Amino acid sequence: MSIELIGTWIAALLTLCLFSFLYKDNPFFRFAEALFAGVSLGYYIGQTANNTLKPNLVLPLVHDFRGNYDLVIPALLGLNLYTRYIPRIAWMARFSLAVYVGYYTGVNMVQKLQGEVLPQAGATMMPLLGAFPIAGTTALLVTLAATALVLGLIDSARGHLTRGAVIFVSTWIVARVVAQVAFPLAADALDNLLLFVGVIMVLIYFFFSLEHRGAVGGMSRLGIWFLMLGFGAAFGYTVMGRVSLLIGRMNFLIIDWIGGTVRAIGG
């Protein structure tokens, strides 16, 4: 019996242990679950030792201590994290934590603003008017949708939150269908408008310094609709990913495990 076949049997039995939960909670599932938690940590120990500590700390110090003596400082700071287990000097662990958290908050602040907020905001502000010769039609359709947005906001300000949002959405859909059928290039401009309006509305929904009433309430309502579309799409995407994993596990059980065993017995 080859080592691969032994491994396949172990993997198949563990897979069945986890699938047994579909019937009900049972000791086989609990065993596999506990093993998974342990093995995951064991995996990270191996990965951290091999990919982090070995190349960045141990090898540089062993091969050229003089040139890399400064690495003793992070090693000491890292070890200092463990003083938290000695109650009398547990407070010393704060030094390492302070440097670590401080550095990454600084990095995070720059990265979030420069790497996420600005590029995302830039990508949202796309041209609303197409190129010649359909510029006139595009302008007409975009103006129609934009006017509906303004009218919707006015209606929302009067207290009709949902109706205000519906005015914009329905007008936009009509304009988009017309563009799709007769002026394909205008469709891009309308999509850009939708993207821009969607981002602004979602941000307004998350803005809690103003009460969500009147025009703000209408925009917030539209923001919820965009969020629901986003969540629904993300949910559908996740389900498809999980089903794909399930198919993978079934393939493994049928082809690798049963098929592999039959092939091994058959010689």
Added chain:
Amino acid sequence: MFLRVQLPLLLTFLAGLIPIVAFFFTEKARLVKVPNDRLEKWMIIIAGFAIMLGVVNVVQGNIRKIERKGPGWHYAIFLLIGLVLPGSFGLLGAFNVGPFHGISPHADGSPSPFSFFVSYVFQPLQATMFSLLAFYVASAAFRAFRVRNLEATILLLAAVVVMLGRIPLGESLFAWIPGGKLALGTFTEWLMNNPNTAAQRGIMIGAALGAASLSLRVILGIERSYLGLEKD
């Protein structure tokens, strides 16, 4: 008081300031760039120790559970076995101790002890655990998608369109319409690229602004809970 409170806060401030200041200078400004690059290397090492700290916590908690013979203590034994075996194989393999050489499969294709655990225990368990969610997601969907109001309906429609748009069944549903075979797939793509992008972008911008403001609070010492200190 200075050692226990003010010094850690000062260290946070200085460590946080270095990457922010370094961002505004070119590589020529060595006075700023060198400390930043060095600190970046150091942090990778400290992160390695921090991950091991989590392992120590888990080991401590489970040993305590076994000692007290708390509910499900037998499973804690399996958890520790699962942790110790690949963990020690990984450590020994990483540093080539004794017969252990590396953590990857050997040159002849045979698995190392660590890679055996990864291929035949860790990866199958991980994939199965996530695939189990396919079943539970269905019951969660039933609860979430019951058409109670307009918002739930939008959620339902978006999910159904995305799911159908990515499988052959979705294609065949509209195949009877001339040119309709790709209609659902095209609409799904549009949905993902436009309204979905707008929502994700709004969330991303909002979260990034929140994260940036929290970072500022940490650097300025207003937020101190990560050090186990109460806010003033």
